[in-house]
Amino acid sequence: MSAFRVAALTALLALPAHGETLLNPVFQDHAVLQRDQPIRLWGTAAPRTKVTAAIGKASVHATADANGHWRVTLPAMTAGGPYTVTVKTAGATRTLSDILIGDVYLCSGQSNMALPVMGAVDAGPDIQVSANDSIRLMNVANIAKPTAQSALPGTISWAPASPKVVAGFSATCYYFARSLQKSVHVPLGLISAPWSGANITDFMSADALRKAGGHDARLEALKIYAADPVAGVKHWGEGIEAFWRGQGKDYWVNPSKASWTDAPKGLGVWSTWGVPDLEKDGGTVWFRTSVTLTATDAARGADLALGAITEEDTVWVNGKAIGTTTGYAAERKYAVPAGVLHEGKNDIVLNVYCGWRGCGLFGPADSRAIHFAGGSTVPLDGAWQYAIEPTRPPQVPWGPTAGLAMDYNGMIAPLTPYGLKGVLWYQGESNTGAAEAYRGLLKAWMADWRSAFEAPKLPFLIVQLPDLGQPPFAPEQSTWATLRESQRLAVNDDANAALAVTIDIGDHMGLHPGNKQEVGRRLALQARQLIYGDKTLKPGPQPDGATRNGSVVTVRFGGINGKLAAVNAAQPIGFELCADTCRFVVATIDGDSVRLTVPEGMTPTRVRYCWADGPVCTLYDTSRIPAVPFEIGVK
Template identity: 40%
Template sequence: MMIRRLASLLLAGAAMPAAVLAAPVLDPVFSDHAVLQRDKPILLWGRADPGEKVTVTIGSARGTATADRSGAWRAELPKMAAGGPYTLSAAGKGTTASASDILIGDVWLCSGQSNMEYPLERTLASGTEIANGEDPQLRLMTVSRRTALAPMAQFGNPIGWSVATKQSLPGFSAACFFMAKDLRASENVPIGAIHSSWGGTQIAPWIDLESAQPFEKSNAGLLALFQRDPLEANRRFGERWTSWWTERVGNAPWRDSSLLSWKPMPSVSYWESWGDTALRNHDGLVWARRKVALTAEEAKKGAVLSLGVVDDADQTFVNGVAIGNSFGWNLKRRYELPARLLKAGENEILIAISDSWGFGGFQGPAELLSLAIQGGETKALGSDWDYALSPAGVVDPPRPPWDSNAGASLIYNAMIAPLGPLGLKGAAWYQGESDVANNKPYADKLGALMASWRKQFRDPQLPFLVVSLANYGPPQPTPRASGWAELREQQRVGVERDRHAALVVAMDLGERQDIHPANKQEVGRRLARAARNVAYGKPEPVGPAAAAAERGANGILVVFTGVTGRLVPWSGTRALAFELCGDTQESCRFAEAVPEGANVRITDDGKPATRVRYGWADTPITNLYDEASLPPGPFELPIR
């Protein structure tokens, strides 16, 4: 029952039912204080009685539409120059819907995961920034977290615009605000900033399903099955999950849990609180086990298993059968158990809990854990659990396509699709940390995301600003493999392929011990620089970009484009973090590198070298900038 209920919640709002309305209604995207995109035809939409003619006006602009059989209408008004405020109205049969204080300006969509979600109230000097951030011509809209199995016509939660004030600013995206504030100053037009982000998410959920198909072929069928039969879909996904485990470990604890080394669980709470030194700062996978006795009569009735919140993800088995896999540090797990999964006597609940950051395990309280027999007793499960550690290095299990955090298109359907063909000036994207473990196709996925959104917003040249990952993690004294560097390289390649995208380097703005650096001011400034270059056509510096590595008689020359003035090594005469590599990781070594104008020359050490790397670490220590104080980003280039 719970799994079916979860599916119905995900589907909620996917399509608006036909309804008889007393008056035309404007879509909530067009609420009071909205900003509409200047210099583009203005598309507006809403609902009315089926067949009703609707006249839409804003200022002197006017358009008409007729509601279809479902009651949906869409009108197009001619493009307008920046200005306002205006009143927007939609008039029908003697009644009118309206929105006031509407501005015409530039609309930016900001999206990604937690570093885009990071609120203004947590940034450096946040009190001063909020006090000085009020601006009647800067408007903000935040989209609530939600998923759906199909594209939604409207947002499932209330949505609306607000003026930038001391009340509206603290919880708004800091990076988005600082970009918008900078653009307000330079462009002198109203700015509308839409923030739609979700911490910890991968890129796949943000891409529409058609565009994501090349990466989601194995998931498309499972996703469709989940809509029809969630329990069967979980069973089939469980086969994928168990294959992942057995390939790495070789045993099958869901068949025989004695294969694991069990200890009594001190309490139903986060495992960091248990006093086990192995779990004090543990991010990874831990197994939990609970046995419960049922009578033959109880087993025949079926039951609902409630586990409370499990942080982050759970793969749950009952009597060896995979019955549920969910993600979310605020999602209460409740799984339906039909009678065929239960038996008279001892039944075993086995959960593989995966945590990627922060606290892990059961959130509690213990009272939330139970097994409710259909039409009968509810058995408390708040005690008598055992736990077992997984082998070191067994991390990042597969996740199902209905996973809110990683499932194909689920976030796009609920947090981007409802924006419809809204006119935009551009989009800013800050995401990637959650894709580090699976970074190889990221450049292709980034291209698919940009194509997906451009299709929706009806702008094949919609500018995209992509923030490259900030530095995070311990420093690296010797060259080695780096998942973060690989992801940054995929971001660089994805942007390089696209004529209407710009890369914003942030590897020098992070904090080694905090994945969420507080200096979002400089991220915003660099985003605004990139915006002026790629969206406004201004000769604004966006930072050096490595173009080629060429071998010559005097060493290896790395050629850069986009350099303002010359390249300068801060606090020294040599540039740090350059590497020469042969065909293997073991062949990589740090290299002597000296800037020469807009290029960098690397000393050839006589050892085999086919590649040049720069900043190839989770937390690279770099000192190379141009005269606009902008750094080149990390890269790997073949030596020609």
């Protein structure tokens, strides 16, 4: 086990931190600083050095601590600018120009937040006319780290909106600002910090995850890894072996315990094999093959190349674990420790977990081989077998998509405690495998970021997951619907959060719907009512309760703009009544309520609306905000 090595992703995670110079790198020319709040500036200087910071007519002093860190708080300012920020020590001066005071929003999440304006539907004209000096943009690069960083690495820049800058910027974030600025006439600063495919746990601090519970073993592995990556991977590998042994599935030493099936020649993405149980997204699969070696080859140093794999793999040779890697389509190459290979038949076993699509071992067949010191190669061109595994293994804690705290450490911690007006969050697709737990995680995540940004009432605007997949012929169980319900309940529990419903603007055939213009508009509407106190707006139709009277269940709604209305039909569809099973039912709008006809012989206990991966739902208010999907009890 001591030969466990950190593979492709480790090089990325081990990049050195960017050195700070007087001002933290998040502060650059063209930045927007949050209005109507004390303005926090920070950076590094020589230890015990006196630092003076000034903006406009305000000036304050501080002394760098023994490690050179300093921080000041300047008085709050109203919207305006441009201003100059100056930071001085006895021997150095840093000046920022073209600084605006306005409202700053942090936009984060996974791929639907990352999707750029150029990827949105019909975005060409929007990009062409996007020049706007009062909207400033900053992109945070994808950086994952096992410990919290104090500064963003690389070149960080703020820039006024322009066709060149906007085209590659988060579409949801940009369209939100464009819509909001029609009614909120102040400069807007947008910080985009998403990571495609990321689980919410990767955007939470280690402390928040400990408080949330259920992550202790993975957090311990991450702690070991942060101090010594080789030791961390060894520790994790031992834990994975213990996990599978606990399942009675030590296939790397007892392959006869599995039911093996011959894999297609050339392997490739397993959803293309024509195997019904592998056509669904994601999953876990065991692989095995063997290679015959001479005594001379077996005695030489060797690397095992397995080509590209998605998403996480653990590899054993002759019963000895030699490596684990996490990453999409990353080339796998593992050093084989001395003494592991032997003359004759050598067995190779892999466990591959994948959380979404494009799963398996793919690429040219000759990318899978053993390469020996001196340049010779033995291809792994023999027969491969596979065994479908129903159990999902624990995932590598230092992965940037299914790990713990990695994206928070590399991308969010360096921004704290920058002044913010609010946070936009478009994430959840990667948590649908444990959808019920998402409510607690979302609440813990909001509390975590409020603490980090020193803003106890920091508002959060949450995009509820859109529709995905074909509409159902009959009521069905749905992890996507359960995740949406977790989002709804977490927001309901929080006086400083709002939900942008997108159940009607998804893409039944794709994970990344292109209508980000409307997502941005709905987020802006939620911001106006939640953050800016626009009393003319309400959040949209939400259930206030359901009661039964004879053959009718009445669902009461609040949050309505105007009145309830059905689109494209006289009455709404998508309602279900449930007892042991659920049934679609006839619905009729009655003022601020919807009346549901109880099927004969049924005693309903629950009402569900829009409960499917990709439902068709037609209840709106007259401002064209859709009713939120939900499940509530019947009284």
